[in-house]
Amino acid sequence: MAVSFLHVAVKISRNTLTYELLDMLLTICIQSNFVRHRHIARHSSVLSLSQAAKLMKVVANNSRSTVQLIEIELSKAYLHRALRCKYSDTDSDSIYCLANIYLAVLYYATGQYQTSIDHCTLVTRSQDHSQCSSHVVQGELLPKIDDDIDTVLGLAVFYQCVLSAALNQQQTQYVSVFTTELFAHYLYIKLQSVIKYPLATRTSSCDTDILRRYVKCISEIRHPFISDIIFYKSLVSASKTTICGTMELVNCCRFYRFVASEIEMNMSQLATLLQKSAVEHLTTSRQLEAIQFGSIATIVTTDFETLYAFKHGDYQRCLQLLSTQNVHTLLHARSLSNVLLLPVFIELFDDAIMSLTALTLIVDPKSISDYHVISQLTLSLYLMTQCQLQLHHSLTSLAMTLDYIEGAQRRHPVRRTLDQLTLKLAERKILMYLTMTMNN
Numbered sequence: 001m002a003v004s005f006l007h008v009a010v011k012i013s014r015n016t017l018t019y020e021l022l023d024m025l026l027t028i029c030i031q032s033n034f035v036r037h038r039h040i041a042r043h044s045s046v047l048s049l050s051q052a053a054k055l056m057k058v059v060a061n062n063s064r065s066t067v068q069l070i071e072i073e074l075s076k077a078y079l080h081r082a083l084r085c086k087y088s089d090t091d092s093d094s095i096y097c098l099a100n101i102y103l104a105v106l107y108y109a110t111g112q113y114q115t116s117i118d119h120c121t122l123v124t125r126s127q128d129h130s131q132c133s134s135h136v137v138q139g140e141l142l143p144k145i146d147d148d149i150d151t152v153l154g155l156a157v158f159y160q161c162v163l164s165a166a167l168n169q170q171q172t173q174y175v176s177v178f179t180t181e182l183f184a185h186y187l188y189i190k191l192q193s194v195i196k197y198p199l200a201t202r203t204s205s206c207d208t209d210i211l212r213r214y215v216k217c218i219s220e221i222r223h224p225f226i227s228d229i230i231f232y233k234s235l236v237s238a239s240k241t242t243i244c245g246t247m248e249l250v251n252c253c254r255f256y257r258f259v260a261s262e263i264e265m266n267m268s269q270l271a272t273l274l275q276k277s278a279v280e281h282l283t284t285s286r287q288l289e290a291i292q293f294g295s296i297a298t299i300v301t302t303d304f305e306t307l308y309a310f311k312h313g314d315y316q317r318c319l320q321l322l323s324t325q326n327v328h329t330l331l332h333a334r335s336l337s338n339v340l341l342l343p344v345f346i347e348l349f350d351d352a353i354m355s356l357t358a359l360t361l362i363v364d365p366k367s368i369s370d371y372h373v374i375s376q377l378t379l380s381l382y383l384m385t386q387c388q389l390q391l392h393h394s395l396t397s398l399a400m401t402l403d404y405i406e407g408a409q410r411r412h413p414v415r416r417t418l419d420q421l422t423l424k425l426a427e428r429k430i431l432m433y434l435t436m437t438m439n440n
Contacts, residue, residue: 001028003253009270009271013271017077022081041062048079048093049098052082056075056102058071059072060140069271075102076106082099097135098135100123101121102141103116104120104283116191124185136177138179139227148231148234152234153227163355164201178231179228182224183231188320219234245378275348276308286301288303297336298330300330305321322380330376331377352425356418359421374419375419378419381408384404385398405430
């Protein structure tokens with residue numbers, strides 16, 4: 001999973017998220033093979049919506065984590081794909097509103113409230129909802145975003161159970177669902193309240209005109225669901241005592257600009273999440289290695305975490321993870337563990353290590369096996385050197401690191417070219433810094 005995530009992160013950072021990469025991530029995240037639908041899904045909004053729904057169900061059942069955030073971003077990507085199929089797919093009109101509603105929910109979940117409002121507005125301003133009845137908002141797909149939604153779903157299920165028991169008959173309708181248009185109105189009202197009163201735990205107020213349109217909408221729907229009715233009752237009841245003055249609606253010009261240039265997902269954010277999740281998986285892998293092979297070789301389990309911290313400029317945390325104790329342990333270890341410098345792993349390193357790796361391949365492209373590994377000791381000392389220089393550590397501290405580097409150079413045979421070059425680079429950086437400091 002780590003290698004796959006890093007592979008996709010590199011690809012989308014340099015190019016964009018293709019259909020093949022999107023399907024690859026979908027397969028990884030829900031551990032099912034949907035790649036066989038790839039060529040059909042390119043031209044079908046229904047299949048794109050179906051794949052988004054499968055991911056959203058996984059999201060709804062998982063606790064908040066890096067992987068869940070990736071799944072949310074992938075769900076957005078499939079929903080945007082469904083919307084792009086609108087004008088080429090005969091089935092797409094019936095799911096257009098539903099795709100926008102799910103996008104509004106997902107943007108709500110990631111704190112992008114204005115974008116969520118824009119997608120709700122696309123639904124509430126849609127002229128034709130005649131086909132929306134064939135697709136409803138499914139409560140089981142909604143991530144944890146609002147206590148009111150959970151309460152309504154719970155009450156709806158409870159009501160249906162009581163009704164079934166009282167009438168001695170089986171449940172006759174789905175209860176954990178909402179009418180698309182009504183849910184869009186509710187979510188719009190909720191978002192307006194969240195933006196104006198960010199610390200409130202419940203809907204604090206709503207615009208009179210917005211509420212009026214909501215009332216008109218529910219009165220015109222012939223067969224609202226139980227959840228729709230409970231939502232309506234709770235919202236109107238809360239609004240009677242807290243109705244505020246009229247708030248501005250979404251600016252029309254801004255709205256139409258949004259429609260004309262459909263918002264795409266943030267590729268940079270997805271690449272960052274994929275990289276972060278990959279590091280988490282690699283750390284778990286290290287921990288398993290330490291358990292299984294700790295008696296054979298000394299294995300430090302924080303090497304990928306230190307790389308990630310260094311890559312993102314968190315030098316203090318990088319030093320904390322490295323620790324002098326870890327370096328001492330590695331210096332006196334009987335056998336050292338290696339870090340593979342696979343092409344996808346190179347992205348975690350800085351430009352200097354990438355350049356050294358490239359130089360070794362230029363000199364001798366056939367000797368890949370020796371040149372594409374670096375010991376944990378070498379990596380630790382290089383990162384320690386870089387962090388100490390960035391944080392302007394004392395000359396005494398740098399001199400001690402020089403001693404460690406000298407000891408590490410003796411530990412590695414000459415054939416470990418990349419280890420020797422990396423240690424030499426770290427030594428050179430310290431000596432240049434010491435010379436510059438003493439001259440000043």
